[in-house]
Each structure stands twice: as structure tokens, then as C-alpha cells.
Amino acid sequence: MMKASPIRCLVTAGPTREYIDPVRFISNPSSGKMGYALAKAAVVRDWKVDLVSGPVPLSAPKEARLHPIETAEQLRNSLIELFPQCDVLLMAAAVSDFRPAKQLKQKEKKQEARRSLDLVPTPDCLLELGLQKGNRILVGF
Numbered sequence: 001m002m003k004a005s006p007i008r009c010l011v012t013a014g015p016t017r018e019y020i021d022p023v024r025f026i027s028n029p030s031s032g033k034m035g036y037a038l039a040k041a042a043v044v045r046d047w048k049v050d051l052v053s054g055p056v057p058l059s060a061p062k063e064a065r066l067h068p069i070e071t072a073e074q075l076r077n078s079l080i081e082l083f084p085q086c087d088v089l090l091m092a093a094a095v096s097d098f099r100p101a102k103q104l105k106q107k108e109k110k111q112e113a114r115r116s117l118d119l120v121p122t123p124d125c126l127l128e129l130g131l132q133k134g135n136r137i138l139v140g141f
Contacts, residue, residue, distance in 0.1 A: 009042040010079070010086040011035050011064075012093035014054030016072045020117065021104035030094035032056030034141065038090045039064050050086070052078045054093060072096050072122035079125050083132070091126050091140040098122060 013035020017025040036058045039051045049064040052075060060066040067082070069075045072095050083089065098119035126140045 007042075007045075007047040007088060008050075008086045009039075009047045009088045009090065010050050010052070010082050011039045011042065011090045012052045012075065012079070012095075013039070013058075014056040015094045016054050016075055016096045016122075017070045018072065018096045018099035018122070019103050020100050021107050023107050026096060026099070028094050028096065030054070030056075032058050035090070035092035036060065038092055042088075042090075047088075050082050052082070052093070072099065072125070076123045076125050076128070079129060083129055083136075086136060088137045089129065089139065091138070095125065096122055 013030075014032035015028045015030040017027045019025045032053060035051070035053065036056075039049050040061050042049045043061045043063045049061065050067060051060050051064045052067045052069055053060065054069060054075070067078050069078055075093060075095060079089075099122050101118040101120045126138065130138055
């Protein structure tokens with residue numbers, strides 16, 4: 001009797017950071033706990049798990065492959081690479097909706113600091129992947 005292939009699960013977790021300059025960024029307080037719990041639940045079911053995570057102080061299940069990211073663009077790039085091989089996508093990351101239009105190469109001095117920040121939208125990863133869904137299960141939070 002042939003053994004069925006394990007389900008391949010792609011999970012996202014944690015926040016993204018959108019840098020203003022090398023030391024300042026726009027982010028959110030996402031803990032990543034939901035995404036890490038989903039990854040653990042998938043591992044317990046013997047699924048093959050890829051966990052794409054923003055910066056959080058959590059340990060990934062040792063059976064999961066961790067893909068650390070910081071920005072929404074890095075998240076998008078990881079998803080584009082990993083999505084074709086997955087059966088299930090659980091999108092629990094708290095992705096920044098906007099990023100600075102221009103990222104400065106060095107920290108701005110307080111006296112020279114801008115009083116406003118031009119923002120542009122970040123990619124809508126779930127919408128983009130939904131257009132390529134096929135038979136996959138996609139869950140967004």
C-alpha cells in the first residue's frame with residue numbers, strides 16, 4: 001500500500017517592519033503567537049511546515065522550516081518562492097499596509113528631520129496569491 005504524501009503547509013506569522021532609515025521603522029505590535037500556534041498544530045498532524053516569520057521572540061517548532069523576514073516585500077518574495085509547493089496557506093502575519101516612499105540611507109538628525117512621511121501601499125500578498133490559488137486552501141486573518 002502506498003503512503004499518502006504529507007500535506008505541505010505554509011504559515012506566516014509576526015509583524016513586518018517598513019524602514020524609514022537604518023534605525024527607525026513603521027511596524028505593529030504583533031506577537032506572532034497565532035502563526036506559531038498554527039505551525040505547531042500543523043507539525044503535530046505530521047504536515048510539512050514552512051514558517052515565514054517577522055521578528056518575534058518565539059521559537060519555531062523544530063520540525064518546521066523557518067524563513068525569517070522583516071519587510072512586506074521580503075514576505076512577498078518568500079511567499080512567491082514557497083507558494084507553488086504548498087497545499088495550505090495560513091496567513092497570520094500582521095503585514096504593514098504602507099511603507100515609506102523613500103528609505104533614507106542614514107539616520108536623519110533631529111534638527112533635519114522631516115515632519116511628515118510620504119507613504120505608499122505595500123503589496124497585498126493574499127490577494128496576489130488568491131489569483132493563483134488553484135486547489136490550494138488559503139486562510140487569511
